[in-house]
Amino acid sequence: xxxxxxxxxxxxxxxxxxxxxxxxxxxxxxxxxxxxxxxxxxxxxxxxxxxxxxxxxxxxxxxxxxxxxxxxxxxxxxxxxxxxxxxxxxxxxxxxxxxxxxxxxxxxxxxxxxxxxxxxxxxxxxxxxxxxxxxxxxxxxxxxxxxxxxxxxxxxxxxxxxxxxxxxxxxxxxxxxxxxxxxxxxxxxxxxxxxxxxxxxxxxxxxxxxxxxxxxxxxxxxxxxxxxxxxxxxxxxxxxxxxxxxxxxxxxxxxxxxxxxxxxxxxxxxxxxxxxxxxxxxxxxxxxx
Amino acid sequence: xxxxxxxxxxxxxxxxxxxxxxxxxxxxxxxxxxxxxxxxxxxxxxxxxxxxxxxxxxxxxxxxxxxxxxxxxxxxxxxxxxxxxxxxxxxxxxxxxxxxxxxxxxxxxxxxxxxxxxxxxxxxxxxxxxxxxxxxxxxxxxxxxxxxxxxxxxxxxxxxxxxxxxxxxxxxxxxxxxxxxxxxxxxxxxxxxxxxxxxxxxxxxxxxxxxxxxxxxxxxxxxxxxxxxxxxxxxxxxxxxxxxxxxxxxxxxxxxxxxxxxxxxxxxxxxxxxxxxxxxxxxxxxxxxxxxxxxxxxxxxxxxxxxxxxxxxxxxxxxxxxxxxxxxxxxxxxxxxxxxxxxxxxxxxxxxxxxxxxxxxxxx
Numbered sequence: 253x254x255x256x257x258x259x260x261x262x263x264x265x266x267x268x269x270x271x272x273x274x275x276x277x278x279x280x281x282x283x284x285x286x287x288x289x290x291x292x293x294x295x296x297x298x299x300x301x302x303x304x305x306x307x308x309x310x311x312x313x314x315x316x317x318x319x320x321x322x323x324x325x326x327x328x329x330x331x332x333x334x335x336x337x338x339x340x341x342x343x344x345x346x347x348x349x350x351x352x353x354x355x356x357x358x359x360x361x362x363x364x365x366x367x368x369x370x371x372x373x374x375x376x377x378x379x380x381x382x383x384x385x386x387x388x389x390x391x392x393x394x395x396x397x398x399x400x401x402x403x404x405x406x407x408x409x410x411x412x413x414x415x416x417x418x419x420x421x422x423x424x425x426x427x428x429x430x431x432x433x434x435x436x437x438x439x440x441x442x443x444x445x446x447x448x449x450x451x452x453x454x455x456x457x458x459x460x461x462x463x464x465x466x467x468x469x470x471x472x473x474x475x476x477x478x479x480x481x482x483x484x485x486x487x488x489x490x491x492x493x494x495x496x497x498x499x500x501x502x503x504x505x506x507x508x509x510x511x512x513x514x515x516x517x518x519x520x521x522x523x524x525x526x527x528x529x530x531x532x533x534x535x536x537x538x539x540x541x
Numbered sequence: 542x543x544x545x546x547x548x549x550x551x552x553x554x555x556x557x558x559x560x561x562x563x564x565x566x567x568x569x570x571x572x573x574x575x576x577x578x579x580x581x582x583x584x585x586x587x588x589x590x591x592x593x594x595x596x597x598x599x600x601x602x603x604x605x606x607x608x609x610x611x612x613x614x615x616x617x618x619x620x621x622x623x624x625x626x627x628x629x630x631x632x633x634x635x636x637x638x639x640x641x642x643x644x645x646x647x648x649x650x651x652x653x654x655x656x657x658x659x660x661x662x663x664x665x666x667x668x669x670x671x672x673x674x675x676x677x678x679x680x681x682x683x684x685x686x687x688x689x690x691x692x693x694x695x696x697x698x699x700x701x702x703x704x705x706x707x708x709x710x711x712x713x714x715x716x717x718x719x720x721x722x723x724x725x726x727x728x729x730x731x732x733x734x735x736x737x738x739x740x741x742x743x744x745x746x747x748x749x750x751x752x753x754x755x756x757x758x759x760x761x762x763x764x765x766x767x768x769x770x771x772x773x774x775x776x777x778x779x780x781x782x783x784x785x786x787x788x789x790x791x792x793x794x795x796x797x798x799x800x801x802x803x804x805x806x807x808x809x810x811x812x813x814x815x816x817x818x819x820x821x822x823x824x825x826x827x828x829x830x831x832x833x834x835x836x837x838x839x840x841x842x843x844x845x846x847x848x849x850x851x852x853x854x855x856x857x858x859x860x861x862x863x864x865x866x867x868x869x870x871x872x873x874x875x876x877x878x879x880x881x882x883x884x885x886x887x888x889x890x891x892x893x894x895x896x897x898x899x900x901x902x903x904x905x
Contacts, residue, residue, distance in 0.1 A: 439627040439692075443695075445615060457629075457632075
């Protein structure tokens with residue numbers, strides 16, 4: 253009896269009542285869900301190449317590392333996602349600015365349209381883009397006359413990824429911009445700052461953490477994006493073939509291990525990138541608790 | 542630097558209502574002026590017009606005799622302290638204070654070392670040693686307020702504008718900073734305009750008080766002038782405790798609706814009217830009426846009375862001087878309110894009734 257009380261005393265939950273009812277049960281269910289839906293499949297993916305023994309697995313990994321086609325596909329995926337995410341920041345910021353700060357007509361409609369890339373089937377986006385940017389398409393034809401080819405090049409991939417990534421930037425930056433107090437800008441103005449200085453030294457630095465987050469989300473989405481890219485990419489091995497597509501190709505060749513290995517590399521690289529972005533964001537926002 | 546406001550008008554861009562309605566005011570060089578009034582009186586709007594943060598539709602603003610209406614806020618060289626500090630959250634305290642200097646064009650910008658020494662000097666002046674490397678969110682409200690003030694002073698402004706700078710502070714810190722700000726003003730001699738809704742704060746800090754209401758300046762003068770000769774019932778009610786006693790003027794006498802209040806002579810026209818009186822000016826007259834006054838508590842010479850009339854259950858509670866040898870319960874008493882002022886429709890109906898003689902209370 254005494255021992256029981258001692259135990260319950262030592263392992264008692266914190267006394268503070270949480271505002272969320274059933275927090276303990278909720279957290280437990282969430283962790284279970286996270287385990288079943290996220291961690292379990294990822295672990296299975298990680299373990300799969302080693303199913304035939306350590307030596308067998310190591311040999312497979314080593315040969316994969318020399319697989320030029322896979323490396324090229326990974327490079328295409330990561331580089332395109334990186335460029336697209338970076339390129340999204342400028343129009344994303346401008347769009348967020350327009351939605352928050354200006355009274356342009358049809359603001360609400362634009363606000364709604366921003367989310368469209370989330371709702372559209374990615375294949376529809378891909379086919380539409382491929383048609384538009386093809387050498388005889390509405391946008392592709394004038395560009396072709398200027399000597400620019402978009403469809404079936406890496407530029408095409410980047411444009412498709414930009415379309416997919418833009419909502420992330422707008423939706424991440426807009427609320428931060430909206431909550432930015434106006435008096436801070438006025439304070440800078442009274443102290444003698446020009447409009448450019450207000451933007452460059454007061455507003456943008458306050459948005460950096462949000463911009464990094466937005467970049468991270470657009471980048472992560474870009475690495476895994478499949479549907480919208482394959483139609484415009486042309487899918488030439490070594491040039492415009494993206495990693496997710498190569499996984500499908502490997503699977504169709506019944507090369508499950510090859511497909512798994514690409515998956516593993518994608519997961520590891522994505523995790524590393526996201527960790528780096530998270531560190532960067534923390535560095536930038538250390539001043540703003 | 543002196544500031545001259547000449548018939549300033551600003552209308553709300555939303556509904557066209559006047560926010561600042563034909564305001565003229567002169568702020569003397571080196572003075573400390575307070576714009577006081579209830580919320581929505583247009584105090585902050587007026588301050589923002591002076592700073593150039595809000596446009597105005599009529600009149601002109603001059604600083605030191607030169608018109609500044611066409612100058613943008615950044616060209617006016619005015620220090621402005623915002624109600625919620627408006628510090629730059631991503632900059633250290635030192636960078637916040639040095640901001641105004643560091644953004645100057647290259648040829649007028651002080652060197653890094655000069656900026657650093659100016660920042661150190663201001664931190665010292667603000668009694669904020671050693672916080673230069675911290676970030677605003679790490680400071681208390683009072684510290685943030687002083688950093689905001691230091692930032693406003695860093696560029697050597699010719700005028701300092703304070704927009705409810707103590708609004709977000711707790712009362713104790715508020716009082717400390719108030720005293721300290723007054724000292725600072727005396728030391729720097731910088732022309733200062735303060736916006737506040739707290740009359741006590743204004744009285745303590747400012748030489749001149751401009752009381753605003755509905756976008757207009759109702760009265761401007763020293764705290765004493767406002768208190769002793771208020772221009773309207775509103776000024777009187779704003780500058781201190783006031784008891785309003787309804788009644789009427791009849792044949793040159795003010796007669797209160799309540800019984801047991803002595804009527805007194807006035808020169809106003811007949812009709813409904815109110816007497817406004819500071820409670821301390823109310824005199825209790827024992828053995829002169831039919832009411833009862835009950836002394837609830839005393840504070841030095843003053844006592845809080847519950848005054849109950851003989852007819853009906855009408856009452857007043859007020860704090861006034863306790864007459865010599867007064868018992869805790871005074872029966873058969875009456876009130877002399879002839880030291881009050883008579884108001885009708887938000888204006889005085891006559892100047893001060895100085896020589897009013899008390900006449901026996903009329904039973905109604």
